[in-house]
Amino acid sequence: MTQMYKILDKITSPGDLKSLSPDELEKLAADIRSRIIRTTSLKGGHLASSLGAVEITIALHYCLDSPRDKIVWDVGHQSYAHKLITGRHRNFDTLREMGGLSGFPDKDESEHDPFTCGHSATSISSALGLACARDMKGGDNKVVAVIGDAALSSGLAFEGMNNAGNLKTNLLVVLNDNAHSISRPVGAMSRYLNKVLTNPVYNRVRDEAEKVVRSIPKLGPAAYNTVRKFQEGVKNLLLPGILFEELGFRYFGPIDGHNIGQLISTFQNTLILKEPVFIHVITKKGKGYKFAEENPTRLHGVSTFDIATGTGPDEDGCNKTFTEHFGEKITKLGEQDEKVAVITAAMQHGTGLTGFAEKFPDRFYDVGITEAHAVTFAAGLAKDGFKPVVAIYSTFLQRSYDQLIHDVALQELPVVFCIDRSGLVGKDGPTHHGVFDITYTRNLPGFIVMAPKDGFELEAMLEAALKYGKPVAIRYPRDFAGSLVSISSFKPIQAGRSESLRSGKDVALVAIGSMVNTALQVAEILSKKGKEASVINARFIKPLDQEMLEDLARSTKRIVTLEEGISSGGFGSAVLEFFERENIRDVRVKCFGLPDQFIEHGAREELLRKYHLTPDELAAWIRSEVL
Numbered sequence: 172m173t174q175m176y177k178i179l180d181k182i183t184s185p186g187d188l189k190s191l192s193p194d195e196l197e198k199l200a201a202d203i204r205s206r207i208i209r210t211t212s213l214k215g216g217h218l219a220s221s222l223g224a225v226e227i228t229i230a231l232h233y234c235l236d237s238p239r240d241k242i243v244w245d246v247g248h249q250s251y252a253h254k255l256i257t258g259r260h261r262n263f264d265t266l267r268e269m270g271g272l273s274g275f276p277d278k279d280e281s282e283h284d285p286f287t288c289g290h291s292a293t294s295i296s297s298a299l300g301l302a303c304a305r306d307m308k309g310g311d312n313k314v315v316a317v318i319g320d321a322a323l324s325s326g327l328a329f330e331g332m333n334n335a336g337n338l339k340t341n342l343l344v345v346l347n348d349n350a351h352s353i354s355r356p357v358g359a360m361s362r363y364l365n366k367v368l369t370n371p372v373y374n375r376v377r378d379e380a381e382k383v384v385r386s387i388p389k390l391g392p393a394a395y396n397t398v399r400k401f402q403e404g405v406k407n408l409l410l411p412g413i414l415f416e417e418l419g420f421r422y423f424g425p426i427d428g429h430n431i432g433q434l435i436s437t438f439q440n441t442l443i444l445k446e447p448v449f450i451h452v453i454t455k456k457g458k459g460y461k462f463a464e465e466n467p468t469r470l471h472g473v474s475t476f477d478i479a480t481g482t483g484p485d486e487d488g489c490n491k492t493f494t495e496h497f498g499e500k501i502t503k504l505g506e507q508d509e510k511v512a513v514i515t516a517a518m519q520h521g522t523g524l525t526g527f528a529e530k531f532p533d534r535f536y537d538v539g540i541t542e543a544h545a546v547t548f549a550a551g552l553a554k555d556g557f558k559p560v561v562a563i564y565s566t567f568l569q570r571s572y573d574q575l576i577h578d579v580a581l582q583e584l585p586v587v588f589c590i591d592r593s594g595l596v597g598k599d600g601p602t603h604h605g606v607f608d609i610t611y612t613r614n615l616p617g618f619i620v621m622a623p624k625d626g627f628e629l630e631a632m633l634e635a636a637l638k639y640g641k642p643v644a645i646r647y648p649r650d651f652a653g654s655l656v657s658i659s660s661f662k663p664i665q666a667g668r669s670e671s672l673r674s675g676k677d678v679a680l681v682a683i684g685s686m687v688n689t690a691l692q693v694a695e696i697l698s699k700k701g702k703e704a705s706v707i708n709a710r711f712i713k714p715l716d717q718e719m720l721e722d723l724a725r726s727t728k729r730i731v732t733l734e735e736g737i738s739s740g741g742f743g744s745a746v747l748e749f750f751e752r753e754n755i756r757d758v759r760v761k762c763f764g765l766p767d768q769f770i771e772h773g774a775r776e777e778l779l780r781k782y783h784l785t786p787d788e789l790a791a792w793i794r795s796e797v798l
Contacts, residue, residue, distance in 0.1 A: 174209065176202040176260075185232040185256055185283070196233070196431050200225050203252045204459040206263060208478060214266045215474040215598060216274050217248035219457035219467040220319075223349050223428075227317065227452060228252035230434035231345070234442060235313055238282045241301050245294035245318040247275035247602075248472075249347065257283035267598035269773030269781075274599055289602025290570065291322040291540045295331030295344055302335075302342045313343065313442055320348040321517060324539040329418075335447045336419020343442060344420065344449045347428065349456040349467075415449045424451025429458060468520060493647040496626035497589055498523025500633050501560060505531050510558045511637065514538060516545045522562035522591050542567050546574035546586070553584040558637050564592040565605025565646065572611060579642050580615045586643075587636045588612075593622070593646035594685055594735035595765075595779065600772030605646070606765050609683075610740035612644045613713045619643045619666060620712040622684030626652025628664075628710075635664045646712075648685045648735070650775075655688060667714035675703030678797055679727040681720075683709045683742045686733035692786035693793065700794060712742050715749055724750065724758040729797050731761050733789070738764035761797060763789060 178195055179202035181187060191199065203225050211218045229252070231242055237257065244250045254272065255263060259281065265271025276284040286297055298316035305312055322328060323346060335342050415422040423441060427433055434452070441448045456471075457463025462481025463470040470476075476483045491499075505511045505527055512534040515522050519537050528535040538545045542563065549559035568575075568590060579586050590612075593605040612620045619641055623629035629647055636643040655672070672687070673694055682690035687708045694704040705727065707719060723730055732743035743762025750758060765782055779785050783792070 221251035224249040292325030420449035428452035428454035494523040500630040601769040609736040624687035669716040673706040682733040696790035
């Protein structure tokens with residue numbers, strides 16, 4: 172760390188903030204923004220969201236005593252300022268590196284992080300649990316949940332608020348409202364919050380009330396209650412519903428989320444209340460960095476970028492990602508069939524659906540961060556004759572497992588799930604690695620589960636899936652798709668049929684999805700050592716190509732399965748179960764995949780090397796242990 176930060180360099184713990192003057196707190200905010208921008212330009216990460224939450228973070232830590240008092244961050248991609256204030260400034264340059272700081276709150280990284288978190292809408296429920304545990308122990312520490320406006324649309328957030336309002340426990344919820352998730356949020360909650368912000372009569376009266384509040388040097392409980400009752404009367408008069416009040420919270424706001432003094436006074440005056448409190452804070456996503464303010468969606472999550480221009484490195488325009496293949500193909504299929512409808516959960520851009528959304532707005536549904544609803548909503552469309560395609564990240568589809576079982580599999584409905592970001596996603600770490608979907612989809616009765624070896628096979632699988640008339644899951648990685656099409660058979664994809672890519676008598680490498688190319692590289696290495704391997708592109712995790720497996724059992728008798736997912740209950744397990752079920756004994760099977768544990772953050776190549784899934788390591792093991 173060569174750059175000097177006049178105020179930030181002095182901060183080793185949150186307690187250091189309490190000795191800073193108002194002017195120094197403002198300078199600290201500038202230092203933190205500079206540090207975040209510089210580090211993410213080199214390491215990547217969540218830029219715009221963290222820039223928008225700087226003043227909220229400073230004010231909370233100024234008023235609280237962390238880690239005795241608890242701050243629970245929702246999603247966690249807004250927590251970089253929190254990391255810098257809580258003793259992680261000196262090694263912030265290791266952000267998202269293997270062995271370095273996580274890009275999200277991490278319970279194993281700091282005592283100031285109560286939870287490891289990277290998914291939306293968990294903060295209120297987990298914070299309420301902490302608050303109730305405190306109450307049962309007779310404690311008096313404060314518990315705060317910080318949640319974004321898009322996450323607030325999730326059912327889990329409302330479940331937590333409903334319970335908190337009923338229990339009447341001492342809990343502070345801070346809504347960081349920046350009018351964005353990754354893209355602009357959608358739905359009734361977004362419209363409601365916008366109504367709060369844009370009601371001119373309410374805002375004029377609120378401004379006058381705030382002048383009264385600011386004129387009182389330090390409010391006592393009685394004076395504060397008077398002002399609170401006055402504001403409550405204004406809200407009841409002007410705002411229909413009073414949603415948060417009706418849920419049992421005392422609502423304050425909206426207030427300027429970049430005014431540190433106003434934030435501090437608000438937090439100080441509300442933290443003394445022994446009841447659920449909801450503070451509505453308005454921030455600007457990307458605050459303090461021109462390019463992030465102008466385009467917060469593009470600079471929400473970044474790889475590396477040039478600070479002077481806000482642009483990232485040039486990409487190879489000749490090589491499309493799996494996501495781009497999906498987006499282009501589903502748009503073509505939408506042109507061919509007006510029954511095709513597409514659903515995403517606040518990930519229009521991330522799942523490659525911008526083109527479809529623009530061309531077929533009446534058949535495109537962004538349901539917000541409501542994955543469980545997305546699945547059941549798709550079931551309803553399928554029930555009445557449409558062909559719904561749910562595009563969703565592997566790690567987020569986990570949140571709707573019951574709906575996959577109850578509302579799709581049990582009903583035998585032809586919903587197609589396009590599972591993006593399957594396998595190792597790299598530096599976002601354990602909350603985002605899509606390593607469980609093979610296991611949790613292959614045990615769903617009636618489901619067909621596929622994984623393409625390249626982008627062109629993904630397109631073929633998508634076209635086939637819409638014709639199967641069954642629930643289908645297609646998993647594919649966050650990666651460039653490449654092309655192995657030159658060695659493909661070009662035959663239409665039949666359900667449960669694999670593809671032979673290379674013949675060999677010594678061992679059979681049966682691979683799925685992203686590991687097919689690895690298997691071909693392993694075969695090349697073995698060939699140079701005098702051993703010939705056949706390579707099978709399994710294509711289908713479910714149903715398995717039983718004819719192919721029986722043939723290998725008769726001929727090669729040595730089988731190695733390769734998958735980019737956890738081995739427990741995965742593709743290799745399915746192969747072993749098949750041989751056991753069919754009582755085929757005279758065959759040796761070795762399964763390679765990821766271990767039964769959460770995988771840390773790090774570059775995909777580093778993680779594959781650590782877990783011995785590189786071509787060189789696989790070839791060496793096969794030579795020594797199988798051949």
